[in-house]
Amino acid sequence: MSADPKRQAAARAVALVQDGMRLGLGTGSTAAHFVDLLGERVRAGLSVVGVPTSEATRAAAEAAGIPLTTLEETPELDLTVDGADEIDGRLRLIKGGGGALLREKIVAAASARMVVIADAGKRVETLGRFPLPVEVVPFGLGATRRAVADAVTAAGCAGELTLRTRPDGAPFVTDGGHLILDAHLGRIPDPERLAAGLAAVPGVVEHGLFLSLATGAVVAGGDGLVLLGALA
Numbered sequence: 001m002s003a004d005p006k007r008q009a010a011a012r013a014v015a016l017v018q019d020g021m022r023l024g025l026g027t028g029s030t031a032a033h034f035v036d037l038l039g040e041r042v043r044a045g046l047s048v049v050g051v052p053t054s055e056a057t058r059a060a061a062e063a064a065g066i067p068l069t070t071l072e073e074t075p076e077l078d079l080t081v082d083g084a085d086e087i088d089g090r091l092r093l094i095k096g097g098g099g100a101l102l103r104e105k106i107v108a109a110a111s112a113r114m115v116v117i118a119d120a121g122k123r124v125e126t127l128g129r130f131p132l133p134v135e136v137v138p139f140g141l142g143a144t145r146r147a148v149a150d151a152v153t154a155a156g157c158a159g160e161l162t163l164r165t166r167p168d169g170a171p172f173v174t175d176g177g178h179l180i181l182d183a184h185l186g187r188i189p190d191p192e193r194l195a196a197g198l199a200a201v202p203g204v205v206e207h208g209l210f211l212s213l214a215t216g217a218v219v220a221g222g223d224g225l226v227l228l229g230a231l232a
């Protein structure tokens with residue numbers, strides 16, 4: 001087996017895929033292993049269709065030979081496999097480090113099951129060490145930013161909001177044409193309260209708290225594979 005924990009987790013998740021499944025295909029370095037390994041099974045005869053959660057994953061899935069569909073054609077999926085930036089003991093997640101949170105959440109919500117694949121470094125007691133991505137429309141950025149800051153405070157959190165930029169200094173723009181504010185909170189004592197507050201802000205398209213979406217997780221580390229929740 002591969003020594004890379006991300007690939008080990010992905011390999012375990014690929015074993016969950018059965019012939020005929022409709023799959024959500026996650027985004028990021030861990031999900032890329034899943035797409036790669038799924039491609040091997042497809043080329044060996046497995047029949048599945050996938051909905052990619054980003055243009056990057058679309059390109060990788062096409063290159064791997066995985067047949068793709070859309071949520072217009074296939075609005076209900078059997079299983080989504082995706083990475084995460086943080087995962088707590090209740091399978092609550094922070095996602096969006098790669099900026100794909102909006103499509104990832106839509107696809108996960110359309111899936112009967114969502115299995116997270118991650119290396120052990122992603123497990124936390126309390127969410128929030130990883131900056132929480134908040135996807136916003138460009139119009140009204142200043143006002144939206146203030147309202148997001150108020151929602152953060154009202155949820156018992158504190159920390160800086162930074163506009164995500166690309167390496168060249170220009171604003172990072174998501175696949176949906178939006179911007180991302182990263183909330184550096186350190187800890188999020190009540191993720192449900194923060195999620196509700198952020199969702200109520202006009203101009204916020206989505207945030208990276210994935211609550212009650214993941215049904216299982218495969219976490220790979222020095223102790224081997226740890227399975228959380230239900231995989232079947």
Ligand SMILES: O=C[C@H](O)[C@H](O)[C@H](O)COP(=O)(O)O
Nearest residue numbers: 028029030083096098099100
């Ligand atoms: O927007 C990106 C996604 O939420 C990723 O799944 C997340 O950032 C984890 O990525 P990685 O597997 O590269 O750590």
